[in-house]
Amino acid sequence: MRRAPVFIGDAGPKGKGVFAAAPMRRSTRVASFRGRPRWIWEIPEAIWPYTVQVDYDRYVIPRKGGVVWFFNHSCEPNCVISGDGIKTERNVERGEELTFDYSTDVDWPGFAMKCSCGSRSCRGVVRAYRFLPPELKLRYGNRVAPFILKEYPQKQGAARSGPAAPAGRRAAPRSP
Numbered sequence: 001m002r003r004a005p006v007f008i009g010d011a012g013p014k015g016k017g018v019f020a021a022a023p024m025r026r027s028t029r030v031a032s033f034r035g036r037p038r039w040i041w042e043i044p045e046a047i048w049p050y051t052v053q054v055d056y057d058r059y060v061i062p063r064k065g066g067v068v069w070f071f072n073h074s075c076e077p078n079c080v081i082s083g084d085g086i087k088t089e090r091n092v093e094r095g096e097e098l099t100f101d102y103s104t105d106v107d108w109p110g111f112a113m114k115c116s117c118g119s120r121s122c123r124g125v126v127r128a129y130r131f132l133p134p135e136l137k138l139r140y141g142n143r144v145a146p147f148i149l150k151e152y153p154q155k156q157g158a159a160r161s162g163p164a165a166p167a168g169r170r171a172a173p174r175s176p
């Protein structure tokens with residue numbers, strides 16, 4: 001991947017954040033989540049806010065001080081999850097802070113983060129994907145973490161002709 005033109009800067013009350021160093025077109029990949037997944041209980045709790053969930057109880061620890069480490073949440077983000085990374089969802093101007101919706105990458109039911117994104121549609125508290133309002137799930141569609149896609153087959157677009165999941169019970173999500 002060509003290095004996206006981003007820099008880490010002061011994001012006010014949120015601390016540090018990731019900003020566009022140059023104008024970027026829609027669908028520019030700006031961050032990658034690649035890394036060795038670890039079990040949540042292997043990770044010190046102080047690091048949890050910086051981790052990226054990649055499966056049930058499995059998380060990647062981003063490089064400390066790197067782009068993913070400082071990528072902030074917004075309830076009205078200009079970036080979305082795309083596979084194992086983040087891409088811009090619209091054209092972005094130089095100097096804009098890049099954000100994505102943490103609820104599209106976390107499905108641990110105990111997750112609750114007070115939000116200070118300041119957007120008009122701020123949800124106040126950011127929680128797991130499963131608690132997102134249905135209209136937001138529809139809007140994000142498949143632009144969520146791959147493990148979430150697997151667990152919640154998306155229903156937007158053409159109606160499926162068969163059942164969304166194979167007959168029988170799907171694995172129940174683990175509780176903390």
Ligand SMILES: [Zn+2]
Binds near residue numbers: 074116119123124
């Ligand atoms: Zn918010």
